[in-house]
Amino acid sequence: MDNELISIIVPVYNVEKYIAKCLDSLVNQTYLNIEILLIDDGSTDKSLSICKKYAAVDSRIKLFSKENGGVSSARNLGLLHVQGEYVVFVDSDDFVSPKYCEHLYQLTISTKSELASVSRYNILNKEVVKISDLSFNQITSDEALRKFFLGEGINCYLFSKIFKYETIKGLRFDESLESAEDVLFIYQTLKNINFASMDGTVADYFYILREGSLTNKRLTSSRIDSSIRVAEFITRDCNSNKKLKMLSEINEISLKGEVLEWISLNSELRIEFEEYYNIILREVRKFKLLHKVQYLTLKKFIRLILLKVSPRLVTILKNK
Template identity: 40%
Template sequence: MNKCSVDLISVIVPVYNVEKYLRRCVDSIVRQTYSNLEIILVDDGSTDASGTLCDDIALEDSRIKVIHQPNAGLSCARNSGLEIYTGEYVCFIDSDDYISPDYIKYMYELCILAGCKMAFCNSLTTSEDNCSVVLDSGIAPKTYTNTELLDAFYGPMHGNITVAWNKLIHRSIVGDIRFEPHILHEDEATTFKFIYNAGIIAYTDNVLYYYYSRPESITGKSFSARNLDILIGYKRRLEFYLEHNETELYNREYSYYLSALLINYYKVYKNIDDNKALLRDLHDRYKMLYNQADKSTITGPRRLLLAICVHFPLLYGILR
């Protein structure tokens, strides 16, 4: 495909204390079969040798740019990259992960062939350093409308839909969207906006992204009050669907958010000492949300369970 070598594609890599994994990540990017790349490494105030390593790696490849900034979190690091990227498309790679050699070329071609401006791929969680899954040419790509994909969010594809790091996004889709700063689970509050703006999205079930599982990563740590940041994403989606008159998505998110409040109530009860204030806050948020919306969209048995949980919120967690 001739156009394959024309469009500049930007790759934004937030970097924080990953000196053991950074070179593997960057090597997987510079060795892409699609070569017209702008690679932006954002050193987010690393306290190990990651910042120096970014500078050293940049000397090896003219396509690499480095930003150094005080530590502000993953969202702010990605946003710093979004402020300076110049590519026609952009993608995000976490610095302890790595990608298939065909990751960018494959998804770029998906966009061209499907006539769309966003594509995403299947991913594999691994603890191996050099995982490689052979591409299956027999796997036919799929396309979704934005509302179809956002509805699929509530099913088995949730993990691949909600994250930002397995997606290639045209700059017209990104616009002025930025990741919400200073929270965990920032993708929950942001990626759905890219999907909604895209209109049509292409997907391949081929595994092109390798999510590296390590105990010291954010997602590998035990439950704490900061994990409640995930509820911000649910709230943002609910507000967004209401604002855009997406009634069906609003109703799905409403039920999902209610359940999430109860699940996290149970997690706080089980995992956090001195939890009374957190439990009261979650209970009050649940009760307010339950009382404010049309519950006729929820099935009778589930509506009864959720009503009971207004008074006995632990019940939902126990039943789960």
């Protein structure tokens, strides 16, 4: 089954405590025909030297070093060096099961999909939580976009997915974005594919929630701007498709709602980003839900209603 090459892109930056476990999980894949593209993004700790040791003993590992430019520039460099028919992204502070590539490859082949996804485990300290997404076989690009906008399995995360390289070879991550670059990349990919699939019963990716990781970076005005720019761009891009436009508007207000949730986390952020908070809250409260009910899942509908009442309440309920 492992006759087609899978390229695994791993951006690396100051992860000396985690990178060995990540690389051990990759070199021990049951699917053998892989290349591991390590992109060191100007690490200042021992990450690069650890990567060199692994590259010296496994010819499937290709190591590239560059000046620090952020995760998007690292992934873009990786995309330039892809030799495989399929591409997988792995964060250097996470790890995967031995059958990660095998499961993803078999899923994309069996469903004839250009993008396939599995579930994951979230790990916070010693607590391990399985995230079980909905399963579906072959669905069209439009249906995949619908699920993406409504959060029904096709999420914005790069991990836990396999991409047919032919569908993404012309895409690059927007290096001007400090956040939501993955949202934009997945959206653009879904526009390019014919079919997508998801096996929510399988969880092969172990996502480490840690202080200092990309998703836990301190909130800044540029991160807020990036998220809003992406949300508004997608809505404009869907303008010619009536159904997708409705869904993209829901997606936009949901992403803006996430910004409200970020700011709601503590009183200091609320003071620092009060202007952003008030502007976005007014948009959320003006957003008309009733004529979009047919496009909403119950969960999404309840979340948007609660956001209108209190973004902090949504944050509290999510963390329970």
